Amino acid sequence: MIFHHSRRVFLFASLHARELGLQPDPELLYISSMFHDTGLSIPFSETQQRFELDGADHARKFLLDRGFSEGAAEVVWTAIALHTTPAIPGRMGPETAAMNQGVLTDALGRGLDKLDGDRVDEIVAAHPRGDFKKEFLQQFVDGLKDRPDTTYGTINADVLEHFVPGFRRASMVERVLDAPWPR
Structure with missing residues (x-):
């Protein structure tokens, strides 16, 4: 399910990029799309951080281990870290903006x-949805x-x-009121 979802994200992102006049690096867009939800699965989900960061960290390591530049x-x-963040990705680079559009579409x-x-x-x-809504959730x-604490401040x-x-x-109100400050 995640494989087909990730491939659809890449393909939808590519179509949206063309419509929006964006020119993402297709290889980086593909890698971003393929890794964007890996943080939901073991062994990529074994840390106490947002799943988006798990996927982003693993993708970074994957790229660096294969000789990609720090910039890439x-x-x-x-792109992966921000893919569930409302409004911000569209104002970022073409890979981040396009992938977010692909995620939102799929x-x-x-x-x-x-x-x-x-x-x-x-x-x-080519990449069937099956019972996507149920399986994805x-x-x-x-x-x-x-x-569960990793979902604070997120749509998750x-x-x-x-x-x-x-x-x-x-x-957030509870967290502010419970902070160790006297006022």
Whole structure:
């Protein structure tokens, strides 16, 4: 499921980039797309940090171990680290902006109406969605349920709040009021 999702993200990102006049490095866009959700799976999810950072850290290591430049690794790291952050990726470099658009299209259907329907059909035929909605949300639950504190301030808390009985996110207000300052 994650493989097909990641490939669709890359292909949708490429189509959106063309429509938006962006010129991302296709190799870096592909690597970003393929690693963007790896932080939801073991062994990539064994740290107590946001899953986006897990995927970004592993992608950076993958690139550096294969002789890519620090700059290329940073582009990929940024695209993955910010892929679930609302509004910011669209103002970043072309790989980050395009991949975010691909993620939004595949996960939420955002921008789907702007893409050529025949191209979308080809992509989905090559990389079927199956029961994507159910399986995708379950992947989030499985990848985050043992590290719920990593969802603070993210959309990921929404998934646990919906699917994990008794999960309650701590709000920013609670964190400020509970801070060890006297006032």
